[in-house]
Amino acid sequence: MELRNLITFIHVAELGSFTKAAELLGYSQSTISFQIKQLEDELGCLLFERINHTITLTEKGRELVSYAHRICALTDEFKESLEEEKACSGHIHIVTPDSLCDEMIRGNYIDFHNKYPSVSVKFTTADTAVMFDMLDHNEADVIITLDSHSYHKDYVIAKEEPLSMHFVANVKSKFAGVKQLSIHDIINEPFILTEYGQGYRRVLDKELAKKSLEITPILEIGRTDMITSLIAQDNLYSFLPDFVTKEMVESGKLCYLDICDMDVEIWKQLIYHKNKWMSKALKTLIDYIIEKNFS
Amino acid sequence: MELRNLITFIHVAELGSFTKAAELLGYSQSTISFQIKQLEDELGCLLFERINHTITLTEKGRELVSYAHRICALTDEFKESLEEEKACSGHIHIVTPDSLCDEMIRGNYIDFHNKYPSVSVKFTTADTAVMFDMLDHNEADVIITLDSHSYHKDYVIAKEEPLSMHFVANVKSKFAGVKQLSIHDIINEPFILTEYGQGYRRVLDKELAKKSLEITPILEIGRTDMITSLIAQDNLYSFLPDFVTKEMVESGKLCYLDICDMDVEIWKQLIYHKNKWMSKALKTLIDYIIEKNFS
DNA sequence: TGCTTGCTATCGAAATTTTCGATTTTGGAG
DNA sequence: CTCCAAAATCGAAAATTTCGATAGCAAGCA
Numbered sequence: 001m002e003l004r005n006l007i008t009f010i011h012v013a014e015l016g017s018f019t020k021a022a023e024l025l026g027y028s029q030s031t032i033s034f035q036i037k038q039l040e041d042e043l044g045c046l047l048f049e050r051i052n053h054t055i056t057l058t059e060k061g062r063e064l065v066s067y068a069h070r071i072c073a074l075t076d077e078f079k080e081s082l083e084e085e086k087a088c089s090g091h092i093h094i095v096t097p098d099s100l101c102d103e104m105i106r107g108n109y110i111d112f113h114n115k116y117p118s119v120s121v122k123f124t125t126a127d128t129a130v131m132f133d134m135l136d137h138n139e140a141d142v143i144i145t146l147d148s149h150s151y152h153k154d155y156v157i158a159k160e161e162p163l164s165m166h167f168v169a170n171v172k173s174k175f176a177g178v179k180q181l182s183i184h185d186i187i188n189e190p191f192i193l194t195e196y197g198q199g200y201r202r203v204l205d206k207e208l209a210k211k212s213l214e215i216t217p218i219l220e221i222g223r224t225d226m227i228t229s230l231i232a233q234d235n236l237y238s239f240l241p242d243f244v245t246k247e248m249v250e251s252g253k254l255c256y257l258d259i260c261d262m263d264v265e266i267w268k269q270l271i272y273h274k275n276k277w278m279s280k281a282l283k284t285l286i287d288y289i290i291e292k293n294f295s
Numbered sequence: 296m297e298l299r300n301l302i303t304f305i306h307v308a309e310l311g312s313f314t315k316a317a318e319l320l321g322y323s324q325s326t327i328s329f330q331i332k333q334l335e336d337e338l339g340c341l342l343f344e345r346i347n348h349t350i351t352l353t354e355k356g357r358e359l360v361s362y363a364h365r366i367c368a369l370t371d372e373f374k375e376s377l378e379e380e381k382a383c384s385g386h387i388h389i390v391t392p393d394s395l396c397d398e399m400i401r402g403n404y405i406d407f408h409n410k411y412p413s414v415s416v417k418f419t420t421a422d423t424a425v426m427f428d429m430l431d432h433n434e435a436d437v438i439i440t441l442d443s444h445s446y447h448k449d450y451v452i453a454k455e456e457p458l459s460m461h462f463v464a465n466v467k468s469k470f471a472g473v474k475q476l477s478i479h480d481i482i483n484e485p486f487i488l489t490e491y492g493q494g495y496r497r498v499l500d501k502e503l504a505k506k507s508l509e510i511t512p513i514l515e516i517g518r519t520d521m522i523t524s525l526i527a528q529d530n531l532y533s534f535l536p537d538f539v540t541k542e543m544v545e546s547g548k549l550c551y552l553d554i555c556d557m558d559v560e561i562w563k564q565l566i567y568h569k570n571k572w573m574s575k576a577l578k579t580l581i582d583y584i585i586e587k588n589f590s
Numbered sequence: 591t592g593c594t595t596g597c598t599a600t601c602g603a604a605a606t607t608t609t610c611g612a613t614t615t616t617g618g619a620g
Numbered sequence: 621c622t623c624c625a626a627a628a629t630c631g632a633a634a635a636t637t638t639c640g641a642t643a644g645c646a647a648g649c650a
Contacts, residue, residue, distance in 0.1 A: 001370055002297045004608095019626060028610050033628060035608085045377060046572045051433040052617055053626040058572040059385060060377060067373040071366055075296055078362040082340060082355060090354060136646085138346040277341045277353040299637095314597060323639050328599060330637090347646060348597040431617085 001042055003075065006068040008035045009047065013057055013065045039064075089118035090281035095140040097199050098125045099224035099244050100268075112288055119281045125222070127198045135273045141282055142272040146241065147199040148206075149267040159270040159290045164242045165200060166256040168228075168249070170235050176255045183213065183262045189237045192227045193217040200266045204239050207264050228254065241266070296337055298370065301363040303330045304342065308352055308360045334359075384413035385576035390435040392494050393420045394519035394539050395563075407583055414576045420517070422493045430568045436577055437567040441536065442494040444562040454565040454585045459537040460495060461551040463523075463544070465530050471550045478508065478557045484532045487522045488512040495561045499534050502559050523549065536561070 011021040012032060022029040040047050047061035057065065096104065101123050109121075126134065128147045134140035135155065146163055167186065175181055193215065194201040208214055218236075221227060224244045230236055232253040248254045270289060276282070306316040307327060317324040335342050342356035352360065391399065396418050404416075421429065423442045429435035430450065441458055462481065470476055488510065489496045503509055513531075516522060519539045526533055527548040543549040565584060571577070 002299065004297065017626075018628095029627075030611080030629080031609050037628090038608095043374070043377060049433060049570055049572050050627065051568055051570050052431055053615090053628090054433070054617095055627080056433050059574045060572075063376065064373060067369055071369050074362055074366050074369070078359060079338070081358065082338060136347050138344060138349070138351050273346055275344055275346050277344050277355075279354045312597075313599095324598075325600075325640080326638050332599095333637095345598065348599090348644090349646095350598080 001039065003071070005035045005039045006064075006071060008032060009039055010065065010068050010072065012036060012048070012055070013061065016055065018055065088116055088280045088284050090279050091120050091122065092279075092282055092285050093122045093124065093139070093141045094143070094285070095124045095126050095131050095134055096144040097127070097146050098194070098222040099241065100144055100146060101125045102223075102225055103243055108288075108292055111292075112285070115288075116281070116284055119285065121285065127195070128202075135271065138273070138276075141276065142270065142286060145199060145269045145271060146266060147269075148203050148265065150269065150271075154274050155271050156274050156276075157269050157271050158286050161268055163200070163266040163268045165240060165264060165266055166242060166245065167237060167239050167259050167262075168231060168245050168254045169237050169257055170231055170233075171252055171255045173235060173237070173255065173257075175257050179258050181257055181259050183208070183211070183259055186237060186257065186259070187213055187215060190235070191215050191217040191237045191239075192219045192221065192230055193238060194224065194227070195220045195222055198222060200239070200241065200264070203266055204264055207262060239264070296334065298366070300330045300334045301359075301366060303327060304334055305360065305363050305367065307331060307343070307350070308356065311350065313350065383411050383575045383579050385574050386415050386417065387574075387577055387580055388417045388419065388434070388436045389438070389580070390419045390421050390426045390429055391439040392422070392441050393489070393517040394536065395439055395441060396420050397518075397520055398538055403583075403587055406587075407580070410583075411576070411579055414580065416580065422490070423497070430566065433568070433571075436571065437565065437581060440494060440564045440566060441561055442564075443498050443560065445564065445566075449569050450566050451569050451571075452564050452566050453581050456563050458495070458561040458563045460534060460559060460561055461537060461540065462532060462534050462554050462557075463526060463540050463549050464532050464552055465526050465528075466547055466550045468530060468532070468550065468552075470552050474553050475555050476553050478503070478506065478554055481532060481552065481554070482508055482510060485530070486510050486512040486532045486534075487514045487516065487525055488533060489519065489522070490515045490517050493517060495534070495536065495559070498561055499559055502557060534559070 008021060008025060008027070011024055012018055015021050015024065018032040018036070019029050021027075022032045025032075027035075036047060043060070043064075045060045046058050047064060048055040049058055105123065112121075113119075124134075124140070126143075128145050128150075131140065131143040131145060132155075135143055142158070149160070151157070169175055169186075169189075175186060193204075196202070196205070205214075219230075224240060227238050227240065228245055228248055231238055232248055237257075242249075245254055245256075249256060270286065272282075272286070303316060303320060303322070306319055307313055310316050310319065313327040313331070314324050316322075317327045320327075322330075331342060338355070338359075340355045341353050342359060343350040344353055400418065407416075408414075419435070423440050423445075426435065426438040426440060427450075430438055437453070444455070446452070464470055464481075464484075470481060488499075491497070491500070500509075514525075519535060522533050522535065523540055523543050525531055527543055532552075537544075540549055540551075544551060565581065567577075567581070
């Protein structure tokens with residue numbers, strides 16, 4: 001029993017004529033005969049009495065008219081529901097590095113939630129490799145990387161920008177305010193870095209490796225807020241994005257070091273899988289991030 | 296959007312796999328791909344996200360699952376409704392000669408109604424030619440003729456029996472009790488007959504015509520109950536089926552005449568059109584008439 | 591690293607189904 | 621009696637569906 005036949009059936013029943021239905025539907029008359037017969041054969045009952053070339057609905061036929069209408073109404077309803085602007089709602093899973101998650105939650109998240117209260121956002125933190133893995137397994141809807149500039153045909157980059165980063169130290173560091181430092185000057189100072197493999201940490205290591213250098217941090221930790229607060233307390237060093245340190249630099253607790261021979265290029269990229277279905281909610285979140293500079 | 300596709304879609308959504316659905320449904324896997332694509336193309340939206348060869352329902356997909364279930368439920372419901380023993384109900388139009396209508400209404404009709412209260416029966420009276428006309432136009436569901444024996448490939452005879460008829464007279468008639476009368480003896484007596492063209496009246500006329508005889512009735516009327524009551528009151532004559540006269544003959548108001556040279560063969564036939572859809576109600580009525588000798 | 595397995599997409603060919611046009615049959619109207 | 625209208629039927633054409641084979645890709649495993 002296919003919908004095509006049901007639609008034909010409805011029209012035949014309404015018009016009381018195979019021929020008229022054929023004209024209306026743009027079929028030949030024999031097609032209508034065939035389709036109705038098909039229905040009758042499948043259902044094993046007569047839908048129309050044919051007496052002297054005029055048709056009359058049978059009891060079963062009359063019943064089918066009612067069902068057919070209800071069935072068609074449902075399909076129409078669904079098709080309409082596709083068109084109409086959906087209330088923007090749903091669940092979205094966004095995965096970011098630790099530092100950014102912090103930033104976002106403390107930043108615009110409340111505003112976003114107030115604007116779109118029925119969108120539930122799940123924040124998860126992970127390192128870059130895991131993030132891409134999650135995209136590949138459709139476990140994350142969208143990710144934000146802080147890493148070297150990446151590109152792959154399977155991913156869509158919704159937004160990207162270079163990330164300003166600095167070596168930072170306690171304001172009382174002997175290097176504070178000193179111009180034109182070399183990486184060699186500070187390489188043996190006590191560093192706190194994010195975990196190995198984590199986004200910009202990995203890029204930093206690679207850049208150092210090019211110069212046959214290596215930093216052995218005294219502590220590795222993902223939570224950048226802890227790093228900054230430790231540095232603010234003691235003579236320690238790190239390499240962090242400005243958005244993490246900006247506040248404490250401005251308040252005079254930390255300072256940027258002027259390292260002129262290290263060029264670590266880090267990008268912030270908002271990425272989703274190219275096969276990802278853009279739900280209204282997802283699109284809204286992504287647009288919000290792009291426009292409001294949410295992250 | 297055809298039901299085939301919706302059913303496939305439901306299974307795919309449930310199993311979360313094109314391959315498994317193909318096995319279950321007995322299709323090849325490429326067919327499933329094709330059918331889902333067909334749906335997606337027609338609806339203009341993605342139903343499944345395909346990321347690394349695993350599928351996940353999209354929002355629209357999830358919505359369609361719900362609609363598809365409802366649609367399938369309706370079709371199933373209809374199919375079941377075809378199977379199940381229907382409450383025997385509906386409207387039936389039965390057409391009979393005047394005399395029989397009387398007989399049936401006064402006879403078993405109440406019993407039938409009590410047994411099958413939701414079957415509404417419409418009785419109409421008509422002469423034989425009109426009755427067949429009504430069958431041909433599907434205006435009557437079933438007819439009962441009192442006429443010469445008829446047969447036609449387009450009609451189904453559900454029941455038939457020869458009808459016993461007699462010339463009848465008032466018990467005080469000079470012919471009462473006389474054996475071996477000839478039609479010539481009574482041909483000029485005052486007759487009351489049913490209308491010309493009406494079933495057995497027509498057959499009678501034809502039989503008389505064979506003998507070059509003719510009866511010119513003093514009154515023509517379809518209502519046989521009136522004929523009998525008039526004859527009971529006066530010295531009048533008629534030619535009627537026994538079922539009409541039986542009661543008054545037994546109570547000694549009328550008598551049969553023993554006319555031995557007229558052989559008028561009348562049949563009672565219960566007939567419907569061969570293309571008539573046998574609704575439960577119609578079948579019940581016909582069976583009832585056959586079994587209970589309703590008419 | 592290479593092998594195997596499991597999944598979906600794709601493609602051309604085969605099979606099936608649908609559609610059409612022409613014809614037939616029947617009844618009704620003029 | 622002829623013409624018209626309506627549905628059934630039939631073979632052929634057209635369209636659609638299905639299949640089988642293959643490819644591409646990722647995961648698991650040795």
